[in-house]
Amino acid sequence: MKNFQKYRNYLIAAGILIVGILIGNLFSGGDSETTHKDGEHEYVQDPETQLWTCSMHPQIKMEKPGNCPICGMELIPLEESSSSSESIASNEIVMTEEAIQLANIQTTVVKESNAAKEIRLLGRVKPDERRLFSQVSHIPGRIERLYVNFTGEKVYAGQKIVRIYSPELISAQKELFETIKSKDVYPQLYTASRNKLKLWKLSDKQIDAIEKSGDVQEQIDILSDHSGYVMKRNVELGDYIMEGQTLFEIANLSTVWVMFEAYESDIAWIDINDKVTFTIQALPGKTFAGKVTYVDPFVSSSTRVAKVRVEVKNPNNKLLPEMYANGLIEAEMSNVDDAIIIPKSSVLWTGKRAVVYVKVPHEKTISFVYKEIELGADMGDYYIVESGLEAGEVVATNGVFRIDASAQLVGQKSMMNPEGGVVMTGHNHGGMDMGEKEQMEGEMKSKESKDHSEMLDDTDHSRMEKRLEVSKIFKEQLEEVFGNYLNVKDALVKDDANTAKKHADELLVSMEKVDMKLLTDHEAHNHWMTISKEIKSSSSSITKTSDIEKQRGHFKHLSAHLSKGVRLFGVNKEVFEQFCPMADNNQGAYWLSLEETIKNPYMGSKMLTCGTTESTLKK
Known part of the structure; x- marks a missing residue:
């Protein structure tokens, strides 16, 4: 009897154990699981369905753990969430909140507004x-x-x-x-x-x-x-x-004219009888006002300006001929209502195309799409958009270049690559076999060759417009940038990567001192916006690596864009543009120097005198 009772207890315990296992399998889905430990966190993965992504580039999805093909960071398991149910188009640049904060990306809503603009003019007092x-x-x-x-x-x-x-x-x-x-x-x-x-x-x-x-x-x-x-x-x-x-x-000076000069881009905004308020440098603290009585129908072929005349009573003869005047017109385009406007900072300008990144209205996911737009009149801090955007859309206004760089790295449409295509990053391509890598490298070699030829076209003297007129202060600020560029060049000549990093950092500091507001001309302003972004990007890349060959690769792009800046604005010095055909794996590369003697920054001590002087940029 006692034995029977003992066996019955064993049977009951075994039954409870079996029932517990069955219930556990029922609630856990009955699938076998493995865990992966990443630092301090443990992630549970399904070896058949688990995907891996990058915390900074969530558009990356790999079937195996490894490194991000864009930034090289270690991949983490892709966690399913409500955001994964959202429809993400293939052309969207997806970014995490961390990436948004790191890139300091800001957005603004595209809005409708009256076409208004502050036009600042310089002029002189003239006799009537x-x-x-x-x-x-x-x-x-x-x-x-x-x-x-x-x-x-x-x-x-x-x-x-x-x-x-x-x-x-x-x-x-x-x-x-x-x-x-x-x-x-x-x-x-x-x-x-x-x-x-x-x-x-x-x-x-x-x-x-x-x-x-x-x-x-x-x-x-x-x-x-x-x-x-x-x-x-x-x-x-x-x-x-x-x-x-x-x-x-x-x-007779009882009435005088104030003859202002208006840039051709501002002429369309100026009408007869527009009110002009102005100050005279020789009469501080006094403000004068008058109306536009005449706009010159001809633009000067040398200065690209037209005369705008304002008539002013001069009862006390305080306004004397040849006094300098600073004028302001609060102008509105009478034939434009409810114009679509966007901040200038939201536009990436290539000279041929205007590009913006529009935020996609997802609930959980943050993403942007590339859009080419047609720009209208310049409104100072804003552009009028002729086509490509609608009121209510949200565009990136700060960190736009970093979004574009992300798009370029993952092979999507970007400012410099409007057709899209895979871009080599130099990082380990986790999850790719050797065949895929070789195919990507082949595509990139072809693309780099194309980009190089386009870059040479940009710096070809025969295709450049004549030098733009800029203020003396702006030219001095650019001259300081150019001086730091020469220091980077000299460091590369000496094969000194650490010194190159130091001078590249100094170059970035000098770039922050360049005041873009000094460029009142529309064309000069747009050119410098594009050039400055490229210079900062290339210089920053040099500061982030001690590999001198990588530094030389970034220096090539730095030289191309700074060369364009020197051609357009000048640096008060005679500059030699020099070329080495063997640089960049025999693709060739340019650099700038104050000495006609060749000292090659791409070859250094290996081939110091390799290269030729291709052109001379005047002061």
């Missing part, structure tokens, strides 16, 4: 051309006295300006005296004699004085016909003058 006069002599003779002796003297209408001796005037006075004797019989002759003197611009008061004296006056005073300031004196004491000869040039 309708109030410029030439004071001439209406009587031939010799100057016996000058009442106006110097340029800038103020004269008034009716004021004596010179005294002359004139034989013709003496004869005319004798004729007058003869007609006076017979004016009762021949009044017409008397009237004609007086009119002859009037035609010589003698006043009635002067003629009456001659009649009253009864004597012929050998000298007569010439009176000014106009009021104003003497701009030029054309005669000296003792000069013999002809009838109609200019004695003085006089300017």
Whole structure:
């Protein structure tokens, strides 16, 4: 009996164990599991369905653990979540919140707005051309006295300006005296004699004085016909003058013109009667206002500007010709309503294409898509979008270049690669077999060759526009950047990777000092936006590696874009553009130098003098 009770207890315990196992399998799905430990975290994976991704590049999905093919970071298991149920298009650049914060990516909503713009103008005060006069002599003779002796003297209408001796005037006075004797019989002759003197611009008061004296006056005073300031004196004491000869040039400054210069990109914004407020550098603390009365229909072929005229009353004669003026127009395009506008910082500009990255409206996933747009008028800090965007869409405004770099690295459409395609990164391609790697390398070699030829086209002197006019301060700031570039170049010549990193960091510091606001010209501003991003990117890449061959690869791109900047803006120095055909695996590469003697930064001590001077960039 006791044995039976003992066996029954064993059977009950075994039954409970079996039931527990069955219940456990039921709730756990009955699948075999393995765990993978990554640092401090343990991840449970299904060896048949588990995918691996990169924490910084979630678009990467691999079937095996390894390193990210973009950044080289160790892959982590892809965790299924509600976001995975969202439909992610193949052309989307997916980014994690961590990546967004690291790249400092910011966005803004595309909106509709009136086409308004602040136009800043530089100009000078000029005399009103309708109030410029030439004071001439209406009587031939010799100057016996000058009442106006110097340029800038103020004269008034009716004021004596010179005294002359004139034989013709003496004869005319004798004729007058003869007609006076017979004016009762021949009044017409008397009237004609007086009119002859009037035609010589003698006043009635002067003629009456001659009649009253009864004597012929050998000298007569010439009176000014106009009021104003003497701009030029054309005669000296003792000069013999002809009838109609200019004695003085006089300017009436009661009204003056302020002639501003408007860049051709701003002309479409300026209309007649637009209000202009301006200040005069010589009169600090005072603000003047006027209206646009004329816009020059011609643009200067040398300066690319057109004249804009503002008329201003000048009762106290405070505004003097050639004073400098700074003007401001709050302009609106009258024929444009509800324009689609975006910040300039959201646009990647290649010179041919304008590119933006639009945020995709997912609930959980953060992603962007590449879009090419057509830009309209420049609104200062904004562009008008002619086509490609709609109001309400969200575009990236900060960190745009980093989104584009991510797109390029994963082979999607990007600013420099509008067709898309795989890009080599130099990292280990986890999850790829040797055949896939060789295929990718072949594609990249072809692409790099194409990119190189395009880069040479960009720096080809024959295709460059003539140098753009920029301020002296901007050119000095660019000259400091160029000086640090030369230091990087010299370090590479000496095969010194650490020093190259140091000077590349100094180059980045000098780039932060370059004030883009000094580029008021639309074309110059757009060029520098593109060039500066490339320079910063290449310099930053040099600072992040001690591998001198990788540094030289980044230096090639740095040189290409800085060369374009030097061509466009100048650096107050004569610069030599030099070329090594053996650099970059015989693809060739350019660099800039102040010395015509070849010192090759791509070969260093191996082939120091390899290369030729291809062109000279003037100051």
